[in-house]
Amino acid sequence: xxxxxxxxxxxxxxxxxxxxxxxxxxxxxxxxxxxxxxxxxxxxxxxxxxxxxxxxxxxxxxxxxxxxxxxxxxxxxxxxxxxxxxxxxxxxxxxxxxxxxxxxxxxxxxxxxxxxxxxxxxxxxxxxxxxxxxxxxxxxxxxxxxxxxxxxxxxxxxxxxxxxxxxxxxxxxxxxxxxxxxxxxxxxxxxxxxxxxxxxxxxxxxxxxxxxxxxxxxxxxxxxxxxxxxxxxxxxxxxxxxxxxxxxxxxxxxxxxxxxxxxxxxxxxxxxxxxxxxxxxxxxxxxxxxxx
Amino acid sequence: xxxxxxxxxxxxxxxxxxxxxxxxxxxxxxxxxxxxxxxxxxxxxxxxxxxxxxxxxxxxxxxxxxxxxxxxxxxxxxxxxxxxxxxxxxxxxxxxxxxxxxxxxx
Numbered sequence: 001x002x003x004x005x006x007x008x009x010x011x012x013x014x015x016x017x018x019x020x021x022x023x024x025x026x027x028x029x030x031x032x033x034x035x036x037x038x039x040x041x042x043x044x045x046x047x048x049x050x051x052x053x054x055x056x057x058x059x060x061x062x063x064x065x066x067x068x069x070x071x072x073x074x075x076x077x078x079x080x081x082x083x084x085x086x087x088x089x090x091x092x093x094x095x096x097x098x099x100x101x102x103x104x105x106x107x108x109x110x111x112x113x114x115x116x117x118x119x120x121x122x123x124x125x126x127x128x129x130x131x132x133x134x135x136x137x138x139x140x141x142x143x144x145x146x147x148x149x150x151x152x153x154x155x156x157x158x159x160x161x162x163x164x165x166x167x168x169x170x171x172x173x174x175x176x177x178x179x180x181x182x183x184x185x186x187x188x189x190x191x192x193x194x195x196x197x198x199x200x201x202x203x204x205x206x207x208x209x210x211x212x213x214x215x216x217x218x219x220x221x222x223x224x225x226x227x228x229x230x231x232x233x234x235x236x237x238x239x240x241x242x243x244x245x246x247x248x249x250x251x252x253x254x255x256x257x258x259x260x261x262x263x264x265x266x267x268x269x270x271x272x273x274x275x276x277x278x279x280x281x282x283x284x285x286x287x288x289x290x291x292x
Numbered sequence: 293x294x295x296x297x298x299x300x301x302x303x304x305x306x307x308x309x310x311x312x313x314x315x316x317x318x319x320x321x322x323x324x325x326x327x328x329x330x331x332x333x334x335x336x337x338x339x340x341x342x343x344x345x346x347x348x349x350x351x352x353x354x355x356x357x358x359x360x361x362x363x364x365x366x367x368x369x370x371x372x373x374x375x376x377x378x379x380x381x382x383x384x385x386x387x388x389x390x391x392x393x394x395x396x397x398x
Contacts (some may be wrong), residue, residue, distance in 0.1 A: 237324060238323075239323050239325075239326060240323040242328075243323070243339055246328070246339075254333070255335060256330045256332050256334075256335040256336055256337050257330045259337065260321055260337055261321075266322065
């Protein structure tokens with residue numbers, strides 16, 4: 001864990017934001033201009049200004065430096081600097097999810113998208129470049145409720161997935177495979193963007209409020225294969241799904257055995273699939289046909 | 293992978309007589325033909341592929357390297373002996389490094 005390395009800010013402007021559900025406020029040193037973009041992407045987290053916060057109490061600190069914005073946190077080995085304020089905000093969300101998991105002992109936190117079909121909550125665990133955000137937004141566009149496009153807390157008492165109310169984020173430019181109508185849908189809803197990313201606002205019908213939970217009924221491994229033709233959904237054994245979900249848990253405050261046992265339990269109650277696809281709209285429609 | 297026992301212990305003949313024993317604190321969970329190993333003390337989780345699982349299960353009692361390699365060779369006669377030796381020694385090396393098994397001289 002890195003330590004906040006500043007000892008005094010008497011000449012600096014230190015402001016802090018407290019996020020609902022996260023104990024330690026985030027300190028902003030000389031970069032109050034980041035408040036608005038941060039607030040813009042958290043639809044449901046109540047975000048409050050904190051007066052007289054001691055920056056030393058913050059587990060996450062952002063500071064304006066010559067090169068951009070430097071962030072240090074308990075979850076970073078070294079401070080990182082982003083030139084672009086939107087990149088800085090994007091990356092801050094990672095630490096906020098870590099902070100949330102840390103402040104909720106017993107929660108798992110999965111690097112996964114999750115969508116609520118009529119058959120229940122389905123997970124799409126994967127790292128980057130599997131297309132989970134683009135697929136997530138296509139699900140929302142086609143009427144499926146999106147819990148998250150990237151990080152899913154799993155409750156400690158009954159292993160249910162929990163919505164975060166953090167808006168989904170798309171990488172730009174959008175893939176060539178998306179339709180013109182989808183582009184228009186996205187364009188109307190952008191709340192924050194730069195050249196590389198944009199955050200998309202969804203209302204509560206499309207994305208349930210923070211704290212909404214649902215039992216996990218399915219795990220779908222994504223295989224984005226641009227050479228594939230029609231999307232293909234096949235049933236798979238629990239083995240690959242369990243391995244993938246174990247790898248995607250980034251909440252480390254639980255004992256290893258607890259993590260394994262709970263992921264086995266989740267998989268026990270879930271149907272497991274592999275989705276191979278090239279076109280996210282066709283893939284979303286295939287999933288809706290199967291699970292709605 | 294350049295992962296040989298002699299690199300670890302020095303002498304290949306002596307290496308073949310090293311004895312491997314499971315760490316009794318490690319918890320196993322079956323995953324079809326594979327295993328998940330949990331070191332709950334260090335909060336680490338490992339996955340063994342089917343071959344690794346076979347070796348792990350063969351270590352129900354302490355075994356010499358030579359014994360492990362010979363058993364694998366008879367189970368997989370179509371695989372080149374040298375390949376089996378390299379794979380087995382590499383896996384054993386990794387298991388030792390991760391504290392999942394212990395190694396002692398005979």
